[in-house]
Amino acid sequence: MDGQRRRAMAARWLWPLLLGIAGLGGVLQVHGQVDNLGFINLDCGLPESAAGYVDGVTKLRFTSDAGFIDAGTNYNMSSEYITPTMGRSWHNVRSFGGGAGTRSCYTLQSLVAGLKYLIRAKFWYGNYDGLDRAPVFDLHVGVNYWTTVNISNANTPVIYEIIAVVPGESVQVCLVNTGSGTPFISALDLRPLKNGLYPMANATQGLVLHTRANFGRDDGVILRYPNDPHDRFWIPMSKRAEWTEVSTAKKVQNIDDDSFDAPSAVMQTAITPVNSSSPVVFSWDAEPSANNPDPGYICILHFSELQPLPVNAVRQFYVTLNGQLWLGKGFTPQYLYTNAVFSSFPNNGHHQYNVSLNATANSTLPPILNALEIFSVLPTTGITTATQDVSAIAAIRGKYQVKKNWMGDPCVPKNFAWKGLGCSYAVSSPPSVTGLNLSSSGLSGNLSSSFAGLKGLQYLDLSRNNLTGSIPDTFLQLSSLTLLDLTDNLLSGSIPPGLVKRTQDGSLTLRYGNNPNLCSSGNYCQPPQKKRGSMVAVYVVVPIVAVLVILLLSVLLFCMRRRRQGRTSGNIKQLDEVSIMGHNSLRLDNRRFTYSELEAITNGFERVIGKGGFGKVYHGSLEDGTQVAVKLRSESSDQGEQEFLAEAQTLAKIHHKNLVSLIGYCKDMKYMALVYEYMSEGALDEHLRGKDNTMRTLTWRQRLRISLESAQGLEYLHKGCNPPLVHRDVKTSNILLNANLEAKIADFGLLKAFKSKSDTHVSTARVVGTLGYLDPEYHGTFQLTNKSDVFSFGVVLLELVTGQRHILSDPEPTSIVQWVRQRLARGNIEDVVDARMRGDHDVNSVWKIADTALKCTAQRPGERPTMTDVVAVLHECLELEAAHDNVNAGFYTPGSGGSLNDYGQYNSGMSTDLSHRSTAYEQGHLGSVSILSTGPAVR
Template identity: 65%
Template sequence: MERGPWPRAMAARWLLLLLLGPALQVHAQLDSSDFISIDCGLPETSTGFTDNVTKLSYVPDTGFTDAGTNHNISAEYVTASLPMNWHTLRSFSGDRDARSCYTVGDLVSDLKYLIRAMFMYGNYDNLNRLPIFDLYLGVNYWQTVNISATDEMMIYEIISIISDGHVQVCLVDTGSGTPFISSLDLRPLKNNLYPQSDESQGLVLSDRRNFGASDSVIVRYPDDPYDRIWMPLLSKTAEWSVISTDNIVENRSNSFEAPSAVMQTAVMPTDPSSAFGFIWNAQPSAKNHMPGYVCMVYLAELQHLPRNTVRQFNIYLNGELGYSGGYTPSYLFTDVIYSDKPFYSSHPYNISMNATKTSTLPPIMNAAEIFSVVSTTGTATIAQEVAAITAVRDTYKVKKNWMGDPCAPKKYAWDGLRCKYFESSPPSVTGLNLSSSGLSGNVSFSFANLKGLQYLDLSSNNLTGSIPEILSQLSLLTLLDFTGNQLSGSIPSELLKRTRDDSLIIKYDNNPNLCTNRDSCQPAQKNSRSMVAVYVVGTVVAVLLIVLLLVLLLFLRRRMHGTTSNIITMGNKAIIAPSHAQSSSGHSSLRLDNRRFTYNELETITNSFQRVIGRGGFGKVYHGFLQDGTQVAVKLRSESSDQGVQEFLAEAQTLAKIHHKNLVSLIGYCKEREYMALVYEYMPEGALHQHLGGSTNNGKTLTWRQRLRIALESAQGLEYLHKGCNPPLIHRDVKTSNILLNANLEAKIADFGLLKAFNRGNDTHVSTARVVGTYGYLAPEYLATFQLTNKSDVFSFGVVLLEIVTGQPHILNGPEPTSIVQWVRQRLAHGNIEAVVDSRMRGDHDINSVWKVADTALKCTTQAPEQRPTMTDLVAQLQECLELEVARGYTNAGFYTTRNGDDMSTNVSQRTFEIDHLGRVPTMSTGPALR
C-alpha cells in the first residue's frame, strides 16, 4: 500500500511501501564475479589482489585507460588497516578542459549499475595542492570532486542505466589542480531497484547512513549483496537510545532492499515527547545550481511490543506532513518511505518524526539514503561513427586527447574533429583533420564509416598503399587531402568522376608513386591470347546489356500502366499482397469495395469545392454533404502535390480494407483522368493541434481528462496498425495535425499516404530511399539511417504526448528553435512538472498522471529504439493515467491529497542528526572496520 503525496508545492511525492504477501528473502548473495573492481595506479606487471575483508578481487587499470601516470600515496598515510585499493592512484596532468577517461566494457546492456569512484590524495606529488575537478559518466556531468584534506578518503557514487554494454568514466581538468583517481567499482543492480533512476536521470549519492551502528562498523559486501557502503551514524548518547536485534530483518519491497545487518539497529529519542529526524544541506555546483533530491527512510520494529504499548508517529519534510494517519513500523520487516520525484529547496532539508497522541513509544529510525538527481539525457555521437573513429585512433595510435565521446559534450570534442549537432538526434562527425599526425601504413577503411564526413585531411603523414575505392561511398565528402604521403596506385575512378562535376576536391601533390591519370595507369602490353579473351568477354557483356535493356523497357512499360497492391482481409487482420490491377481497356483501376465517385459528383458534394477545412502535402481538404445529408471530408490531390499516384493508391487501398474505431473511415474515392480524391468521414472538431494551440473557434481549452482520452484513443489506433495488421503497418507521419476529433472529441488517426508495411519474415527494419514525415517528429535513427521500425512511430507519438501535456508546439520558436523533447527534458531535470504542464488547464489535473504521461513521453523519445515502449505498453500506461484522473478528488486505497492527521507542535523539542556528504569517509586511527 502506498500513502500520501506531499503538497504539490513540494514538487515531490512521498510513498510508503507496505507490501502485502510473502517477504523477499535477501540472504542469497549476488555473484561477485559480475563485480568490476579496478585499483587505479597499480603497476602494469601486477596481477591484482584480493581484499582481506570483502574478499573481492581488484585488478590493475591497465587496459581501461592509456593516459595518466601511476603513483603511490606518501608513506606517512599508509597504515596497516588502510585497504590496499587506497595505496595507489593514477593522475592525469594536462591542459584546462582536458578530459581523461576510463572505458569499461563487457557490461550488460540496459542494466542498472552502481558506479563508485574513490579518491585519496595522500600528497602523492609532494606538492600539498588539493585539486578540484569534474567527474563525468559518459557525456553526462556526474559531480565535482573537491579534495579538501590530504588524508581524506572520498567516495562518489552514481546509480544509472548503462544502455550499450560499455561505460566511460571521465575526469576533467577544470584548472584547479591535477585530476586523479584511486579506484573504480562497478556493481550490477536489479533494474527494479531505485526506480527513480531511469533512462533520463541518474542518482548521485549524497549520503547512506546506518543509524545506531557502532562508530567502527561499516556495512558492505558480503552483508550487502550489492556492495553498497553503509556508514554508521550516532552511537548511544544521553539524548538517544539505540535498540538492536540479532534476528533477521527481511525486505518486503521489490524497489528498495536494505541489508539485514543495517536494519538490525535503530535509534530513538530518550524523551518520548521529542520529535527527531535528520537534516542535510543542498550541495550546489557550478553545473547544477539547485540540485533536486530524493530520499529513502528505512523503518522496522526491532522490539516485540507488549499489547498495551503502541509505537505510532507522523513523518514530515520541512514541516509539511508527508505520511498521515500515523505510521506503525512492522516487526522484523523493512518498510520504506521514499520520494519518487525530486524536491527542491534553497534551505536545509529536514526529515522529522513525532509520536501521535495515541502512541506510548517514541519514533524510531533504522537507515536512510539521500540522492541528488542528475540528467543522463546527454546525446552521444552516432554509435557507428564512434566505432569508426575509435578504430582510426587504435590503428594509427593517435597521440591526441582522443578519449571519451568524440563529439560530446561539445566543449570536450576531440582535437581535429568537426562535429555537427542536432536538437533531437546524435551529433555526427563532419570533418577530420589528421594532418602531420605521424600516421603510417595503409589508408584505413574505417574512414568510410564516417558517413557524415565532408572533409578529410590526411596530408603530411607517411601513408602508403593505394587510396581505397570505398571512400567514394562518402556522398557528402567535398575535400580529400592526401598531400605529402607515400601513396601508390591510381585514384579510384568514382572519386575522379566526382572531381569532374566539381562535387569533390582531391589534393594529392607530393605522392611520387601515385598515378593521377587512370587511363595511363594500365599496363601497356597485352598478349594476343588475352586480347581475344577481352573481345569475347566484351561481346558477351554487350549482348547481356541489350537483353537487360529490353527487360527494363518492358518493366517500365508495365509500370506506366500501373501496378498496385491489393489489401485482403482475413478476420481482423489485413494482408497486403501485390497484384496487377488493370482493366480490360489497359488503364489502371482501383479494386475497392468502397463507393466510387465521379469528379462531377465531388463538385456537387462540395458545392464546387467551396469550403476548405484543411491542407496537406496531398492537397486541400473540402467539406461536403452526401445526398442523405451525411457530412464528409473530400481530400483532393493537387497537380503540384509532392505526393503522387503511389501515395494515393497506398492510402486508398489501405483504408478500404482496414477498419478500427480510432482510424478515420474511408467512404469512397475518385480516380478519373487526372483527378484523384478520397472521401472520408467528417471530423467536425478538426485536428488536435488546433485545440492545443488555442486556434479553435470556441476558444475552450481541453481538460486533462479529455487530453488523456484523446492520447489513449490515438494510441489504440496506432496499436492496431502495429499489431492488428499482417504485415504490421508503420504510419510514418504521426503528429497532432493527423489526429482528428469527432463531435464527441473522440480521436482518430488520419493521413495514411506514407504508410509502410513492415516485418516480412525476420526483418528487423524496413529501409526507405528517402526520409519522409515531419521534422521534429522524426526518430533520430530514421534520419540517420533511413531504416524504419514501429519504434519510429513510438518516437513520434512521444512528441505528441509532450504536446498534449504542455500545449506547446513540437518546435518552439525563439532565438534558436528548440524541439519540445529538449525543452521538456531540461525543465523536468529540475523536477518541476508545473514548469511544463499547460497553464491553461489551471492546475485542474491529477499531478501523478501528468508525471506519468511526461515520463512515458520521454521514454518514447529516447535515442535508442529498443529502449522505447511498444504501442501496446503505451495503451496500458495511458489507461492507468486516465483511471488516476477519473478517480481524482476521492480518497482511494489509502492515497491522500490533503493534509490531515496531527500537526507538528511548534513547542516540541526536536533531536536532529545533521548529515554530511557521504563522500567523506571518517579518518580513524585504526582505519574503517567492516562488518
C-alpha cells in the same frame, strides 16, 4: 553550525574508520574487467606489471587501472600520510596532467545495456605531487556532469557515489581539468544493481549520494560487502544523549519486490528518542552549485520494528518534511520486515530540509528509525553522439592507435569534442561526425573500411601519413563527402571510377598528390595493350553488336507504343492492381468519384478545412447528407502518385475505430483525390496551440483519452496487420478529432509495410517524416522499425502534457524532448505541465505520462516500449484520473515496487541521487545531513 565546520568534524570523526576500508590482503594473480559478481574494482595508479590483490576486509579482488584508460601517470602517496592500517588502494594515485579543459576518461566495459549501476570514485590527495595543494576538478559520467571534486586537505579521503542507468555496454567516468589543479584518482568501483532497485533512477536522471546512515550503532563499523551484497557504505550514526539504541539478533527480511534491498545487518539496529514524547528529527542544507543552482533531493527512510510489542502497544507516527505532512496517515513499521517511506520525486526550492517523525495520538510508543539515505538528483539527459558514428570512430582509433587524447564521447559535450573532429548538433537527432582531420598523425596500413561508417562525413583529411594499399570502394558510400585529402601517402592502384565521376561533376574535391603508385585515369591505369593480331576479333564483334543494338531498339519502341495505347484506354484496373508496399493486387472496393462529382459535393471546393504536403482538404456533403473531407492532390505537391496509391490502398484494406475511414477516391485524368470521413473538430495540434481564441483548452482527461485512442490506432498498425505497418508520420497534425473529441490517426501516404512479421526492420532509400518527430536511429541508419512510430508518439505525448510545439524557440530551436528532460530533471512536473489546464489534473498520471513519453523517445529503439505497453500505461492513467477526486495528495510508499498503496499515490517530497561532494563518507562523502546540529555531518 556551518557546512564547512560540520564537514571538518565529520572528517575527524570518521577518519579512523576509513583508513581500513580497503584493508591489506594477500596477493592474487588476477587481471580482469568484471568479476563473478559483476563488480569492477580498480586500484588507480597501481602499476600495470603489479599483480592484483584481494582486499583483506571485503575479500574483493582489485586490479590495476592500466587497461581502462590511455592517459595519466602513476604516483605514490607521500610517505608521511601512509599508516599501517590504511587500505592498500589508498597508497597510490593516477594523475592527469595537462591544461584546463583536458578530459581523461576511464572506460568500464562488459556491462549490460539499460541496467542500473552504482559507480564510486575515491580520492585521497596525500600530497602525492609534493605541491601540498589539493586540486579542484570536475567528474563526468558519460556525457553528463556528475560533481565537482573539492578536497579540503591532503589527509582527507573523499568518495563520490552515483546510481545511474547505463545506456550501452560500457560507461565512461571522466575527470575534467577546470584550471584549479591537476585531477587525480585513487580508486574506482562499479557495482551492478537490479533494475527494480531505486526506481527514481532512470534513463533521464541519476542519484548522487548525499547521505547514507545506519542508525543505532556506535561501534565505528561501516557496513558494506559482504553484509550488503550491493556493497553500499552504511555509516554508523548514534547520539546517546538524544537517542536510545534498539537492536535485535534476528534476521530482518525484505518484503517482496523491495525497492531498496536494505541489508539485514543495517536494519537490525535502530534508534528511538530518549524522551518517548519527543520526535526524531534531522535536517540537511541544500548545496547549490554553478551546474545545479537549485538541487532537488530525495529522502529514503528505512524502518523495521525490532521488538515484539505487547498486545495493547502501538507504534505509529507521522512523517513531516519542512512542516508539511509527508504521509497521509500514521505509519506503523512491520515486525522484522523492512519498510521504506520515500519520495518518488525530488524536492527543491529550500535552503534547508527538516524531517520529523512524530508519534500519533493513538501511539503508545515513540517513533523508530533504522537507516536513512539522501540523494540529490542528477540530470542524465545529455544526448550522445550517434551510435553508428561512435562505433566507426572507435574502430578507426583502434586500428591506427590514434594518440590525440581521444577519450569520452566524440562530440559531446561540445567543448570536449575530440581533437580533429567536426560535429553537427541538430535539434532532433544525435550529434554526428561531419569532419575528420588526421593529417600528420602517423597513420600506417591500409585505408580502413570504418571510414564509410561515418555517413554524415563532409570532409576527410588523411594527408601526410604512411597509408598504403588502394582506395576502397566503400568511400563511395560517403554521399555527403565534399573534400577528401589523401596527399603525401603511399597509396597505390586506381582511384575508384565513382570518386572520379564525383570530382568531374564538382561534388567532390579530391587531393591525391605525391602518391607515386596511385593513378586516376589515362594510359597509366590501363593494362598493357595486346598484340595487333587481337584487333581482328574487334573488327568481327563490333558489326554484330551494332546489329543487335538496332534490333533491341526496335523491340523497345514497339513495347513503348503498346504501353502508351494501354494508358489511353482509361481502364481503372491499372490503379486497382498496383503492387505497392507489399500489398499485391489490392482492389479498391470503395466508391469511385469523378472530378465533377467532387466539385458538386464540395460546392466548387468552397471551404478549405486543412492543408498538407499532398494538397488542400475540402469540406463536402454527399447526397444523403453525410459530411466528408476531400483530400485533393495539388499539381505542385511533393507527393506523387505512389503516395496517393499507398494511402488509398491502405485505407481500403485496414479498418479500426481509431483510424480515419476511407469513403471513396478519385482518379480522373490528372485529378487525384481521397474522400474520407469528416472529423469536425480538426487536428489535435489546433486544439493544443489554439487555432483561434474561441477554442477551449483540452482538459487533462480529454488529453488522456485522445492519447489512448491514438495509441490504439498505432497498436493496430503494428500488431493487428499482417504484415505489420509503420505509419512514419505520427504527429499531432495527423491525429484528427470528431464531434465527440474521439481521436483517429490520419494521413497514410508514407506508410511502410514489413515483408513479414519476423522482420526486425525495413531499410529505406531515404528518410521521410517531420523534423522534430523523426526517430534519431532511423535518421542515422535508414533502418525503419515500429519503434520509429513509438518515438514520434512520445513527442505527441510530450505535446499533450506541455501544450508546447515539437520544436521550441528557447531561444534557439530546441527539441521538446530535450526541453522536457532538462526541466523534469529538476523534479517538478509543474515546470512542464500546460498552465492552461489550471492544475486540474492528477499529478501522478501526468508524471506517468511524462515518464512514458521520455521512454518512448529514448535514443536507442531497444530501450523504447511497444505501443502495446504504451496503451496499457494510458489505461492505468485514465483510471488514476478517474479516481483523482477521491485520492489524498499523494505519496509513494514503502516496498510497493512502484505501485500505489494505502498511503495514496506518488509523493512530491525530496529528491534521490547518489554521489556528491566530500565529507564523512569513507571519511569523505556520504552526505551532508546534520542530525539536529549536533554530532558529525553524514555524507
